[in-house]
Amino acid sequence: MNSKAVQNKPKANNGADTAKFVVAGLLLAASVFAYYxxxxxxxxxxxxxxVVGGMVVSALVFMTSTKGPKLREFVRESIFELRKVVWPTRQEAMRMTWIVMIVVVIFSLILFGFDAIIAQGIKWLLSR
Structure with a gap:
């Protein structure tokens, strides 16, 4: 969420914001409709x-609402947090991929075994 100590109370959604959301959605939908x-x-x-123009205009309309600055702050903080991520090296990613594939094969064989046992049990019960 936000790294600030004081959190503002959320404002009630007023009619103007609802109208802006509807207009932004209609602009986007109209641009996609026009494409086809x-x-x-x-x-x-x-x-x-x-379509790109419709996206830009609808984003501008959305940014004038009360949710616009909050969205902008969220995106800015998300980018900041993504810079902190330590991505695995190629060797670590390959090693983890092989481990996942081996575990999937093992569990698949276990489930196949359970399925075969249950199928034989049902065949045995139905043949009586």
Missing amino acids: WFEGQWSTLVRILT
Whole structure:
């Protein structure tokens, strides 16, 4: 969440914010609709630019709401936290991949054995 000591109380969602969310969603949906509707009439580049433009405009409308600054702060803090991640080396990743594959094979064989035993038991019960 937030690294600040004092947390602000969440504000009630007012009608203007709801209208902004609806407008942003409609803009995005309209741009995607236009992409498919004008498939034979517009070039692919123009249709792609329509979708990108719709995404940009809907993001700008969303950022003017009360949730916009919170989203921006969340993204900024997420990027900051991603910089702290220590990624495994190639050798460590390969070693872990082999371990996972071996464990999957072992458990698959165990489940196959249980399935075979249960199937034989059911066949034996039904043949009586």
